[in-house]
Each structure stands twice: as structure tokens, then as C-alpha cells.
Amino acid sequence: MIIFPAHIRKDDNVEYIQTVSEHCRGVAKGAALLLKDIGLEKTAYLAGLVHDLGKSTVAFKQYIEKAAAGEKVQRGSVNHTFAGVRFLLEKHNSECPSGIRDIVLEILAYAVGAHHGLFDCVDDNSNNGFTKRVQKDDIDYDKALTEFFNSCSNEQEINDLLEQAENELLPVFNTIESLAENNANDIYNTQLTFYTGFLTRLILSAIIEADRSDTARFMNGTPEITARNMQEVWKSCIKNVEEKLGNLKPDTPINKTRSQISDLCVEAANLESGIYRLNLPTGAGKTLTSLRYALHHALKHNKKRIIFTMPLLSIIEQNAGIIHKYINNEDIV
Secondary structure: OOOOEEEEEEEOOEEEEEEHHHHHHHHHHHHHHHHHHHOOHHHHHHHHHHOOHHHOOHHHHHHHHHHHOOOOOOOOOOOOOHHHHHHHHOOOOOOOOOHHHHHHHHHHHHHHHOOOOOOOOEOOOOOEOOHHHHHOOOOOHHHHHHHHHHHOOOHHHHHHHHHHHHHHHHHHHHHHHHHHHOOOHHHHHHHHHHHHHHHHHHHHHHHHHHHHHHHHHHHHOOOOOOOOOHHHHHHHHHHHHHHHHHOOOOOOHHHHHHHHHHHHHHHHOOOOOOOOOOOOOOOOOHHHHHHHHHHHHHHHOOOOOOOOOOOOHHHHHHHHHHHHHHHOOHHHO
16 A cells, blocks of 8 residues: 655654645644634535645655655645645536535635635636636546545545535525625625635635644644643733733833833723723833733633734734743743
């Protein structure tokens, strides 16, 4: 039986292989976990499962083995993303595309086909971005599919997951349709495709995150991340932040004001979740003040993550550095 590697690493001249099956299952589990809380667990699992179906070929095996041996290879010279797209769209009702299944298949196919680079489903010249991915004939598609079914999955599992994905996405489509219906008739279709596009990119983002994370864990030889107790994480972060802030003396009028504002924001963390505005001038300590608010609010209301958005690329590293320094936990930023 041929072993098809998704990735190969060497540690102290010992070779470790992550098979296509191991990688696809890992990405499927990771993507499913990312979208579980919003009810798209099976949808994400299916996309992750077939995302690297095209790596189950002799051509890719030779390519990855040469790369691992230090031989010069052209990155991306062996196509492995088109096979998953073709597999999904072969289930498409090509004679008369319609209904929820066809839409689900197209969304899944895009997530699979774009996980290494975005493409237009339809470009400015009305060319279908799926066409060349379905029709490309030098990707060993039949052999890849056979090997994938031999080592990783089977038709029944795929069909079961597809049916579950339809059940998950149906209420989402109903919501999207209701959002679009609130607009004038002349922009109904635009709104419909706009929201569907966001849904597609959400699923794609889960595949990209799970793919890169699973690959990084294997290549770095680190164990799979287990679920964290976020309440304990927030408590630890708050302890570290408060200790460091306690070393800052309110010895000037500005520092006194910063401290007062920061304490008010900690009190505000007890309020219900919502949208609040903190309007302060430069130098007032917004980064640490908002960090304190976020940590205390996350603990109080049992939040799973804190998201910082920055208006300028130039301040991302600056703010990230401050956050790293104060929470003293490299793993969660």
C-alpha cells in the first residue's frame, strides 16, 4: 500500500510523515471546532476533509519527498486543490443547477479551491472560475479520488456529511433571504449574493486557519491543542495585568487621570455585553484601559475570545507588544 504524505519533516535525521488522511482529518476537526458554536460544524468538517484530496497522487508524493530531501522544487508546481473542487461539483445537478444542495456544493467547492489563494467565481468578463478547475485533465483526479477513498474516507460518509451540511445551512440561507428582502427589489439579488459571499468567506477562513494550524503543529512537532478553560485563562491574564499596573505609580496628574479612567472601565466591564465607546486623546492609555475592560468583561460574561481591531497596520506590532508584555502569555495572542 502506497503512503501518500501531506507533509514531511526531519528532526535529527529522523523522517516523520503526516499522511494525507491524517492531515485531512486534522483539518476537518479543527475547522469543525472553529464553526461549531455558530452551527456549521458538519459543513466545516466536510470542507476540511476533502480540502487536500488532490495530494493523494504519485506526482505530489514525489514533489513533497524531493522538497523534504532538500532538492529544488517549484512551489505549487503540482496542483492539489482542483481535485476537491471537481469532486464536490460532480455532485452538482449540472443539467439544471438549482436548490439548496447546489448552493451548498458551490460554497464548499470554493472553500476547498481557494484555501491557497482566492479566485473569482465569476470574473468581470463573466468567466466561471470553477470551469477550469473542473475541466483540468492533468491532475490525476481519478487516481487521487480512488486513493482518498481507500485511505481516508468513503462515499457514504461524504454523502452523510453533505446532508448534514444542508441542514445546517438551510436556516442560514433563510436568514440571508430575510435580510435581503428588507431592501428594495432592485438590490435584492445584490444583497443576496453579498451576504452569501460573506458566508462563503467565513467557511473558507475556517479551512485556512485549521489547515495552517494543523500543518504548523506537525512541522514543529508540537502536540494537538486541547480545549482551554477560558475562565482560568482570563483569571491568569487579569492577575498578570493588575500586578504590572500596580507597579505604575500615579505620581503625576496625567498618571492619576489615566488610573481613574482605567478603574472606571473595569467597573464598566460588569455591564451587559453591547457596543460602548471610549473616546480618549492620544496618551491617555487606551490600549491598557481597553485590555483591562476586555479581560474583566470576558471573565464576567464567560467569553471565549477577545478581538482587537486596529485602524492602521503601523500600530499592530506596537499594541501586540504591549498586550504580550502585560498578560504574560504568548500562546493566546
